[in-house]
Amino acid sequence: MEKRRVSIFDTTLRDGEQAPRNTMTPHQKLDLALRIEALGVDVVETGFPASSALDAEATRLISRNLTRARFTTFCRALRSDIDCAVAAGGTRNHEVQILATSSELHLDRKRNISRKEAVHEIQDTVGYARRLGVPYISVGLEDASRGSDSLLRAQVEAGTDAGANTVVVADTSGCMTSEEYGELIGKIRSWAPPGVSVFTHCHEDFGLSTANTLAGLRAGADGMQTTLGGIGERAGNAAMEELVALLAYKSDTLGLYTDIDTAAMYTAYTALRDVIKLEQPRNKAIFGAYAFGSAAGIHQAGLLRDPATYEFVEPSRFGRERSILIARHSGRSVLRHLLAEMRVEVGEEELEALYRRHITERSGGDCEDISVLRGRLAEEMLALKATG
Template sequence: MENARHLSIFDTTLRDGEQAPGNSMTFEQKMEMFTVLDNLGFDLIESGFPSATEYDFQVTRELSKMARHSKICAFVRANRADIDTSLRALQDSHSFQIQTLAVGSHIHLEHKRKMTAEAAILEATDAVRYLRAQGVTDISLGVEDASRGDYDYLQRLITSGVEAGATTVVIADTVGCALPHQFARLVQAAKGWVGDSVKLSIHCHDDLGLALANALAGVHAGADEVQTTLCGIGERAGNTAFEELAAVLSYKRDYYGADTPIDRSRVYAACQRLIDLLDLPVARHKSVIGKYVFATEAGIHQHGMMNNPITYEYVEPHLFGRERQILIGRHSGRNVLRGRLQGRGIEVDNRLLEALYDHIMQAEDLERYNDTDVLVEHYLGLEQQTMQA
């Protein structure tokens, strides 16, 4: 599909991602990570919550001064004090968005904010109007906990926000409770409420392991933008992982009719930098970025992949800055040994290969034979012993 629509990517690694336990960054680390994100080419990068602390204020203020490719976004609650603080932090920025929070469910109305639906709608629309009055042209209305919201209430809230001047509406599955078909239905309804002139963004959490599935369902239902984080970091179980979304769009672009021009080959390096900065534990099997996600030591799989990687490899490692690994381990066969030796120009003797295989399978430190130099040295040693015998 040559005319796939542009899917905007909003990165919230530095706000939602950083506010989760264990993910706090120093000022210098946040500056560095912003540069990494900006160089990837995200459409928007959320800098943080300027009115939360002096640190957050100074981060946004410094980032607003930097030359960059991405538009910066500041997060505010729907009150004028937060808005004024963010505008001061953003005063040196030539291009920015402000995302103001709106109450999206009766659960939050009753138990968090202790206010009526009418008061919440008034609060949100007043914040949007105030932003508009201050000359802000890119205003995002973030509807928190929308996936647990009543449709009638959500429609009144969202249409009021758009009439007041919101240019983006964010539908958030804040607690990660939605199923894909439910979230798609909500996004489709919201798309009808906002019309074509307002961007519809989605923000999904992974509490049920469905953040990516819900985000994709939202894209298929017409969402214009997805809010993501690198490595999927964020509150509780985290957010939609950008690297996973990018992988799906790489192979299912025609189905979704949408894509992003972000360079996939640089994503792994960006994720790795975040992992290093946060000392972030990452499962070795995690899709796209896991240590062994492009590796195999199973003999049957290795045999097929050595003939043609497509036999057991759908996602291609080079597209994401990774390399394929055919590893020697307890489950390996003889083919991987033969292939390594032949790759060094050695004409392999089957009897010596069998002896080498038996030795490796009995070795306590067999992983050392993944060093091809060690493997070749041992094979040649066996060959020398045979010649002397």
């Protein structure tokens, strides 16, 4: 099967930052932008310059320091927003993402404008950005998942006729199933002219952002908008690490791949967490504190013999380490393994006594790394040897 490369548009610094408690300074954004670029993403979104002087400054800094990826600014369908974006970042290597109002619900309840006005403002602002010399223009179809086919098609055709290079299909409220979103992407792909890219933009409200993004890619999307750690509005955005991991392991099955440096993602995520003071979740895929940790005896017995028994995703591939954690569910296999490492032989009765002292009577509800248990056992064995 011929494989197709998936482009990645990172929106950590814009959609990710606008969620509660995720605020970043311009210089923090610059540092993170350079880290994200180094991963191999194609596009880094800097923010919404017309919304604040801080986002304008972040755009100025990032636009002057990226060396490979292009940068994107977020704009409403207003000429003044585009002026702010261009004033901050210039036109070289600049993608302006123009927000389209793409559902009747948003037209009526949010904007109070007609469909005709919504189509016209996209045509007008795309053409305006093109005349200013902006080389890359995307139309972001906000709430596309609840828009009618006739409205969406009119906006796609108006935007691309005016010079847009990319159409972004946003499941803004995270309301779609994978089947629904894949069908929507297929329609947009059929309406967009050849040479115009289609990108996914999925949210996590039903926990389906990874699955929906994958469905969109399989339906013909050229790229995906993601954030590190899945940060973003409400429950978050599609997580870069989950999709990159999925394509890394299922590339042959899916016929899709990325060029992302998988081993460097966790370091970039850790830097992001430090900036926004994000506590590390315990159970999140790829980046969770215990994503590669085990405390259950049955699992540990398998992992100690061969990690492949319970690890399909390899921690080292993502800059992580495997952790064997000692808790009340840990079994005797951990003790046998450590004693064998120390070349100490004990009978079953002594093993049971060690198991009670070091695991069942100590662990309670807490976990400790296997290295701690190794140290205690070593001390005990030395003491026993010293006393004869």
